[in-house]
Structures are given as structure tokens and as C-alpha cells.
Amino acid sequence: MKKIKLKVPATVANLVCGFDILGMAIYEPYDEMELALTDSPEIIIRHEDPFGLPEDPLKNVAGIVLLKIQEHLQLSTGFEVTIRKHIKPGSGLGSSAASAAGAAFGANILLENILSKNEMIHFAMFGEELASGVRHADNIAPCIYGGITLVKSTVPLDIIPLNTPDLFVTAVHPQVEVKTSDSRQILKKTVSLKSAVEQWGNIAGLVAGIQKNDIPLIGRSLNDVIIEPIRSILIPQFDEIKSKSLQSGALGGGISGSGPSIFMLSEKKETAEKIARLMKSIYDNIDIESYVYISKINPKGIELIENK
Amino acid sequence: MKKIKLKVPATVANLVCGFDILGMAIYEPYDEMELALTDSPEIIIRHEDPFGLPEDPLKNVAGIVLLKIQEHLQLSTGFEVTIRKHIKPGSGLGSSAASAAGAAFGANILLENILSKNEMIHFAMFGEELASGVRHADNIAPCIYGGITLVKSTVPLDIIPLNTPDLFVTAVHPQVEVKTSDSRQILKKTVSLKSAVEQWGNIAGLVAGIQKNDIPLIGRSLNDVIIEPIRSILIPQFDEIKSKSLQSGALGGGISGSGPSIFMLSEKKETAEKIARLMKSIYDNIDIESYVYISKINPKGIELIENK
Structure with a gap:
């Protein structure tokens, strides 16, 4: 068999x-x-x-x-x-x-x-x-x-x-429950045309950055003006993790799928590791257990x- | 001087x-x-x-x-x-x-x-x-x-x-007046999230197609579910020109800017020329004067x- x-x-x-x-x-x-x-x-x-x-x-x-x-x-x-x-x-x-x-x-x-x-x-x-x-x-x-x-x-x-850019991914999974169905239901059914245009500028930039292997362009395209502002409310310390990761040298990142995991992209392994420690300590500080993963794409x- | x-x-x-x-x-x-x-x-x-x-x-x-x-x-x-x-x-x-x-x-x-x-x-x-x-x-x-x-x-x-794909552009300018300001005002201020997602799938596909030089992907990404259905109402014979151009072998196309010009992309010069004749004859039939241009990107x- x-x-x-x-x-x-x-x-x-x-x-x-x-x-x-x-x-x-x-x-x-x-x-x-x-x-x-x-x-x-x-x-x-x-x-x-x-x-x-x-x-x-x-x-x-x-x-x-x-x-x-x-x-x-x-x-x-x-x-x-x-x-x-x-x-x-x-x-x-x-x-x-x-x-x-x-x-x-x-x-x-x-x-x-x-x-x-x-x-x-x-x-x-x-x-x-x-x-x-x-x-x-x-x-x-x-x-x-x-x-x-x-x-x-x-x-x-x-x-x-x-294409597959040569980047490191740090992902943290805080042990809190966010159901995909909840996380979908809180989304608004309509978006402003202005936000939609901003979003598709970012998507077009991200795809162009990936295909051109333009790492700074990938970084500055990782912005979500539509979903993240709503969904991130369900994820403890989201804003802190994101802003401190960016300060620590992450290219960008955000919610993984519908959460609660958060991911960040970095060019260097040391940056990815630094961000991993940062993520862990932020959740440790508020007594939320978390798992952190580092890998390449x-x-x-x-x-x-x-x-x- | x-x-x-x-x-x-x-x-x-x-x-x-x-x-x-x-x-x-x-x-x-x-x-x-x-x-x-x-x-x-x-x-x-x-x-x-x-x-x-x-x-x-x-x-x-x-x-x-x-x-x-x-x-x-x-x-x-x-x-x-x-x-x-x-x-x-x-x-x-x-x-x-x-x-x-x-x-x-x-x-x-x-x-x-x-x-x-x-x-x-x-x-x-x-x-x-x-x-x-x-x-x-x-x-x-x-x-x-x-x-x-x-x-x-x-x-x-x-x-x-x-990137610049190796494609021909046929553009027709029917002699009717569409003011940019009117053409912007009739747009809805909000769009459904569902349409926005469909649109950004197309934009991402179009950018990927341009960067990969994937001509069929460019063709099937040239779809606009948000702006064209509204703006095209201001352009006489838009639907006829679009559908007949596609039947004649155009990859795709739509409104140029805020109109009234319409453009179509084609792989071959003969297709671009055929579409030019088609566009002209459609406007001739309803006594609208038109100018047609053929060029590469x-x-x-x-x-x-x-x-x-």
C-alpha cells in the first residue's frame, strides 16, 4: 500500500x-x-x-x-x-x-x-x-x-x-481566540471610493514591488486603510506591536489572515529575531501566552x- | 537664446x-x-x-x-x-x-x-x-x-x-462633450467591499501581467466593476464598441481617462486596424464624427x- x-x-x-x-x-x-x-x-x-x-x-x-x-x-x-x-x-x-x-x-x-x-x-x-x-x-x-x-x-x-522576495517573516500567535466568522462580520459592507483607490494603489505597489524585487516599495505598500483599522481592534496590543516592529526595522506587516496572529517582514535575520523577542515580551508583559515563529518566505x- | x-x-x-x-x-x-x-x-x-x-x-x-x-x-x-x-x-x-x-x-x-x-x-x-x-x-x-x-x-x-508590453493601442475620440468634472461627479462616493475586492484582484492581475509580460493575464484583468458601469453611460455606443472590439480580437480596453475616448489593446497591428475601422463605422452609423488613432504603447x- x-x-x-x-x-x-x-x-x-x-x-x-x-x-x-x-x-x-x-x-x-x-x-x-x-x-x-x-x-x-x-x-x-x-x-x-x-x-x-x-x-x-x-x-x-x-x-x-x-x-x-x-x-x-x-x-x-x-x-x-x-x-x-x-x-x-x-x-x-x-x-x-x-x-x-x-x-x-x-x-x-x-x-x-x-x-x-x-x-x-x-x-x-x-x-x-x-x-x-x-x-x-x-x-x-x-x-x-x-x-x-x-x-x-x-x-x-x-x-x-x-515572485518570492528574499525576506524573513516573524509571526506571533497570541493565545486569544478570534473567530474567522466574527472577524469577517465586523467588516463594513461598503468602503469609501477614496479609501478603495488608496488601497488599490497599495496593492498595485505591492505586486509591482514583489515582481521588481523592489524591497523598499514592498515596505511602503504594506498599508491597509480598509480592513486593518477594524480587525485590529480584536487583537490585543496590535498597534504597539506594529509600531515597535517598524521602529525596530521591519519593512511592514499586519494581521495574518483574520488574526489574531500578526506578521512582520524584514530584510535581515537579526531584525526578524529582534522583532520576535519584542513581540514575545509585549505579550509576556500583559500575561498573554504567545508563540513566535521566524522563517523565510x-x-x-x-x-x-x-x-x- | x-x-x-x-x-x-x-x-x-x-x-x-x-x-x-x-x-x-x-x-x-x-x-x-x-x-x-x-x-x-x-x-x-x-x-x-x-x-x-x-x-x-x-x-x-x-x-x-x-x-x-x-x-x-x-x-x-x-x-x-x-x-x-x-x-x-x-x-x-x-x-x-x-x-x-x-x-x-x-x-x-x-x-x-x-x-x-x-x-x-x-x-x-x-x-x-x-x-x-x-x-x-x-x-x-x-x-x-x-x-x-x-x-x-x-x-x-x-x-x-x-514595464512596457509590446501591444497596440486603438483609441477613438467621438466628438461628444463629456466634462471631467461631470464624469467625476456621477461616481458613487462609496463602493461595496465585494466590488472593491474584485477590483483589486483585477488591478493586482493587471500589474502582475504587465511585469510578467503575460499578455492573456493583462487581457483578463482589464475589467472594471466600479467606474466603467457608471461612466460608460455618458459615452454613446460604449457597450457596442467594447463588445465588438473584443469579438474582433482585442485583449480588452475601456474608457480612456474620464472619456469620451475609448481605447482597446491588441497584440497584432491587423487587429488594432480592424478595431479602428469598426469604431469609426459604429460612430459613422449614428452620425457622430470621430477620430481614430493607432499606436504602440x-x-x-x-x-x-x-x-x-
Whole structure:
């Protein structure tokens, strides 16, 4: 029985000004997933982690993706999946996307590359729908493509891989709960045309900066006048972390996905480490436990680490 | 007395989805401007064209730019300017921007390159303010930089030159009047977050397409869900011209600036010519006179053609 093991990375959606369209894969944290094809058509999910996620395939993010693939390809075989999740659910670091993308990516390898990248994303989006009610691809796309991706549209699915700037990412996950659904509901349904124009200047600048490898341009494009002012209210010490990170030499950064994690980009490893210590101490000071991760932008995305 | 002659090109602002931030220089039509330094501090403007534009420097777009430069640099000399305008005022092809940018560009040559590109744009923006009440740079920037430019912000001025795709531009100017001020007033002050997200997906796609030289991506990013549906109402036969141009092989296109001109991008010269004939015949059919221009995207912008 063919069995594979994957390393499935965390992802940072939105990238400050690119709400719902941009995302980036990082190296840390990551989930481990083992997948095997089975003779019987059942889908068996096991979670070897402390998060108490449902293992019923209909209620499990990886499970629903595999069910959809099985149904679409009319497979007579099933899947057995073991997940060791290290990306905490609700962290804003693409935990559900990792399960969903890992399931689609793994199934594709087991089925001898029957699916295109965009087909994998299509099936993985059912996992996001189960997790958050929204069939979005801004975490799944960078997980599967690696690097930074633009989701130009989801219907039809149009994913544009962008360049990978040589930058460090510091991410902090404070142990407070922010539900994606709450964090979406507090957004205003309309925005002023003036703010929208400012925002698309920043998005255009960010994409141009990434493609031209113009690091200062990336830095000064990381501004969000629409979403961050509202969502950041739900994240303790957001303003302090952001302003002190910038003072410490960060290029820019903001909320990771819908939070509560916060990420910052830096050119140098020492800056990224300095920011990591700063983030930790700010949360220590107010007795909020936090996890801090430092990594480069991850150009590969999901990695196959065992295939036997 | 030093005297120079410039060829100052028309420009297409907005590029469909990039309202107020993107602009592109073309070759046709263009204005001719002659500038000379004078011993006396007066600014003399002469229009050798049929448009009846004011020649009082305080009321003339080129004049106000030169006055601002003279004042800022505390010059004891003046300027003598002759303008042969071929870009019709009110065409949506950057007529006022040509006068303003040409004045700043010409003054800078006469003053031996005392100004940076962004300083030229800064002064030229006073001309746009005189013409339309808004100190915008989306036509001036491509006129001075050439090619396609992103105005990431105007305060502070942040201009990003983008790549120049090897494409043909067909532009039609129907002889109907659409005032920039009217065309701005009918816009809604707010937009739905959903449309804004769709729009910034298109802008990000367009910038990525330009930088990656991905021509199909440029084509499918040329969609405007916010401005075009409103402004196009002011332009006769807009929908017919757009849909038939696309059927004839155009990559995409839309309103040039605030209209009434319409532009289309094509990969091949034959397509651009076919679209030109189509545009002309649609306006001929309803007895609206029109001018049609075909050119490549112009990577140079303003050209110095005589220097003596």
C-alpha cells in the first residue's frame, strides 16, 4: 500500500493590503500529514494532536476534501490519513488550509498526478468552506503553489504565482481566540471610493514591488486603510506591536489572515529575531501566552518528505 | 537664446481597472511645444491651434506650471511657449496633462536638468488642478516617464514605472462633450467591499501581467466593476464598441481617462486596424464624427526633437 508523508506549511493570507486576494507560504509552523490509499472505499482520519478536531470525514477539513475528490473521480479506493497538526486552529496562520491543501496535494500524489494545481485548489476549497463558511483560496493557493500567490478570482479560479522576495517573516500567535466568522462580520459592507483607490494603489505597489524585487516599495505598500483599522481592534496590543516592529526595522506587516496572529517582514535575520523577542515580551508583559515563529518566505509550499 | 521643441504624447489614464492610479503613454495624437528662456521675467503663451484656449499664463495649463517653477526657483528669466495642440481638450486623452507635463519637461531642459522627474510631475500637477480642479498625476506621470506608470500615491508623490508590453493601442475620440468634472461627479462616493475586492484582484492581475509580460493575464484583468458601469453611460455606443472590439480580437480596453475616448489593446497591428475601422463605422452609423488613432504603447513619453 503506497504511503506518503507531507510537510504542510502555515500561510499568511491578505498580506496587509491584499484582503481576500494575496497569500504567502512560510516554513514555520507546519503540519505533518501521512496519507495512504486503501482498498476499501472508506476515508479514515486520525488526528495525533491535542486540538480535538472532528475525525468524521464529513466534519473534518481533510476528510471533506478527500470525499469530494473520491466522488468526482468515482474512486473505488479510500484514504487513510494521519494528521499531526502544529498550526493551531484559529491562529490565522492557515490551519484549515493546511489540512485541506495537504489532503488534495497528497491524494494527487497517491493518484499519480491526476489533478492540476488548480484542480487541487478547487477541491481544497471545500475544506475552507467547511471550516469558515467561505470557499476562499488565499491560504490554499500559496500552500499548493508555494511563495506568494494572487487569487485574481475564485469563480472562475484564476491563480497567479508571484515572485518570492528574499525576506524573513516573524509571526506571533497570541493565545486569544478570534473567530474567522466574527472577524469577517465586523467588516463594513461598503468602503469609501477614496479609501478603495488608496488601497488599490497599495496593492498595485505591492505586486509591482514583489515582481521588481523592489524591497523598499514592498515596505511602503504594506498599508491597509480598509480592513486593518477594524480587525485590529480584536487583537490585543496590535498597534504597539506594529509600531515597535517598524521602529525596530521591519519593512511592514499586519494581521495574518483574520488574526489574531500578526506578521512582520524584514530584510535581515537579526531584525526578524529582534522583532520576535519584542513581540514575545509585549505579550509576556500583559500575561498573554504567545508563540513566535521566524522563517523565510517559503517558495516550495507543501513538501513530500516520504514516499514509500 | 536657447530654444527647444518637444513632441508631447497623449496618455490613457486609469487603464480600465486602475482608476486614479494607472496611466499609459501612446504615440498618437501628440502636441508640439516650443519653449525658450527669455531675459525678461514674463511668461508668454501662444496657442497655434483652433481650440481657443486662454493664453493668460495664470489661466493657461502650461502657463501656471511655468509660473510655479519660476516662483519656486526664484528665476529672473521668463519663458516663451508656442503650443500646437493636436490632442483635443476634453477628449480623455490627456490634453491638459500634455500641456502641463510638456511645460515642466521643457523648462527642465532649458534650466539644464535642475529638476528630478518627480519634481517635474509635482509642478505639472498644478496644471491639472487648473484644468479639472484635481491635482492628479495619472496622465502626467506616463507623459514624463513614458510607458505605463503607477501613481501609488500623490501625497507623498510615489510613482512606480512599470514595464512596457509590446501591444497596440486603438483609441477613438467621438466628438461628444463629456466634462471631467461631470464624469467625476456621477461616481458613487462609496463602493461595496465585494466590488472593491474584485477590483483589486483585477488591478493586482493587471500589474502582475504587465511585469510578467503575460499578455492573456493583462487581457483578463482589464475589467472594471466600479467606474466603467457608471461612466460608460455618458459615452454613446460604449457597450457596442467594447463588445465588438473584443469579438474582433482585442485583449480588452475601456474608457480612456474620464472619456469620451475609448481605447482597446491588441497584440497584432491587423487587429488594432480592424478595431479602428469598426469604431469609426459604429460612430459613422449614428452620425457622430470621430477620430481614430493607432499606436504602440510609447515607452519614451515626451521627446525632445529640436534643441538649438
